Amino acid sequence: MTSSPRNASALIATAFLFALPLSAQVETVEGPRTAPNWVAHGRVEGHLTLQYSAAGAFSPDSSLLAIASEEKIVLMGLEAGDVHKVLKPHLPDIEDLDIHSANFLASNLLFLLANGVFHMKGGKQTAPTPLLTFQWDLIEDHQVGKLEAVGAKGGFTPARYFPAIEYLALYKDSNFDLWSPRTGHGVRITLPDLTQIPNLYEFSPDGHWLLLAQIQATSSADPPVVELKDHKFVDSLKGHQGTVMSMAFSRDAKKVVTACEDGKVRVFSVGDWKPLLTLSGHQGTVHRAEFSPNGEWIASAGEDRTVRVWSAEDGSLLQTLRESQEPLLNLAFSPDSRFLAASSEKLVLVWQRQ
Numbered sequence: 001m002t003s004s005p006r007n008a009s010a011l012i013a014t015a016f017l018f019a020l021p022l023s024a025q026v027e028t029v030e031g032p033r034t035a036p037n038w039v040a041h042g043r044v045e046g047h048l049t050l051q052y053s054a055a056g057a058f059s060p061d062s063s064l065l066a067i068a069s070e071e072k073i074v075l076m077g078l079e080a081g082d083v084h085k086v087l088k089p090h091l092p093d094i095e096d097l098d099i100h101s102a103n104f105l106a107s108n109l110l111f112l113l114a115n116g117v118f119h120m121k122g123g124k125q126t127a128p129t130p131l132l133t134f135q136w137d138l139i140e141d142h143q144v145g146k147l148e149a150v151g152a153k154g155g156f157t158p159a160r161y162f163p164a165i166e167y168l169a170l171y172k173d174s175n176f177d178l179w180s181p182r183t184g185h186g187v188r189i190t191l192p193d194l195t196q197i198p199n200l201y202e203f204s205p206d207g208h209w210l211l212l213a214q215i216q217a218t219s220s221a222d223p224p225v226v227e228l229k230d231h232k233f234v235d236s237l238k239g240h241q242g243t244v245m246s247m248a249f250s251r252d253a254k255k256v257v258t259a260c261e262d263g264k265v266r267v268f269s270v271g272d273w274k275p276l277l278t279l280s281g282h283q284g285t286v287h288r289a290e291f292s293p294n295g296e297w298i299a300s301a302g303e304d305r306t307v308r309v310w311s312a313e314d315g316s317l318l319q320t321l322r323e324s325q326e327p328l329l330n331l332a333f334s335p336d337s338r339f340l341a342a343s344s345e346k347l348v349l350v351w352q353r354q
Contacts, residue, residue: 041352042081048343049101054332056103056163062334066102110136111181164205202247213244235273250291259286265300277315287329294337301328
């Protein structure tokens with residue numbers, strides 16, 4: 001994978017410049033406020049990506065969910081709630097493929113991240129591959145385009161894929177190198193003031209903001225905010241009492257939700273970065289929180305093995321989903337907001353809104 005320096009404002013479309021009006025901060029209390037709306041709709045062995053947003057695992061029309069299961073991709077049909085198709089991608093001269101994530105680029109096209117083992121012709125020697133990226137046609141069941149090696153020179157933090165902007169990102173030495181699997185183009189964003197490694201970061205859907213967290217050798221847990229047009233630190237998301245485990249923007253880029261080790265989910269307005277809501281109820285670390293695409297709900301998943309669905313307007317707890325027997329590490333809504341998927345290390349559970 002290659003990248004070239006470029007103005008960060010060209011990352012994607014023109015930024016939204018309107019901040020959400022500040023409202024009073026609300027502390028939620030335990031207990032559902034309405035009758036249950038989400039019902040269990042199926043489960044499949046495997047996992048969604050465990051290190052970044054899993055939203056790309058849903059097909060654009062919300063008919064399929066792509067689940068990584070070792071060397072296979074299980075396609076779950078969301079209407080029926082069962083296995084629609086199983087793909088087993090194969091690459092020339094590479095064995096023992098281990099698929100980390102599968103993201104839809106189109107209704108028939110998946111973008112895959114995987115590792116494997118090189119098989120040396122004419123001998124028994126093998127060698128592990130770097131992280132590999134490639135596209136797979138799920139209808140014709142074959143590779144599309146080139147196989148790319150990511151971060152082969154070393155020294156990068158783990159690659160992260162951002163479904164909202166369709167870029168794969170790597171960080172090294174104050175530089176974020178972004179690469180588009182759809183176009184093959186690269187973008188480099190340099191932050192001279194960033195001298196420590198951020199283990200977690202998130203780009204806004206409009207390309208205007210970058211949030212950083214889990215910064216090494218930094219005592220504060222509050223994520224700094226970077227305005228990308230100037231490559232400058234401008235603020236921080238204040239109030240966290242533990243390590244921030246995830247950050248996610250709303251689809252309109254007007255709000256941010258964070259999941260925290262302190263058991264809280266927090267909502268901030270974009271632009272003035274004021275706290276709007278603090279959602280309490282999880283017992284232990286919250287690993288992931290996401291807005292629904294329609295903007296009505298926030299879902300959170302945690303170490304307590306629950307998914308909690310909250311009102312994005314007032315922070316009230318609408319429902320607690322307790323079907324998991326393992327800690328839940330990630331979750332995502334389908335593009336039409338009708339389905340909600342959550343993933344442990346080895347199992348994906350799906351709920352449908354009734």
